[in-house]
């Protein structure tokens with residue numbers, strides 16, 4: 747199984763990739779003729795303020811993509827403080 751562990755947000759929140767309030771489709775599903783099924787084309791990952799997060803969010807075109815973007819963004823953020 748792929749490592750989907752998210753890095754903690756710079757605000758201190760530990761984000762959980764398995765949490766549907768953290769990563770979810772941002773739009774309705776659309777039909778993909780290549781896959782012959784309905785797929786979500788836009789995904790959003792959010793540091794959910796409901797759980798005390800800072801409301802930071804990233805968009806991507808797949809679940810894997812937002813996870814990769816989150817890991818990259820956080821790594822960049824932390825490097826700014828070094």
Ligand SMILES: [Zn+2]
Pocket residue numbers: 755756757758759793799800801802
């Ligand atoms: Zn945050």
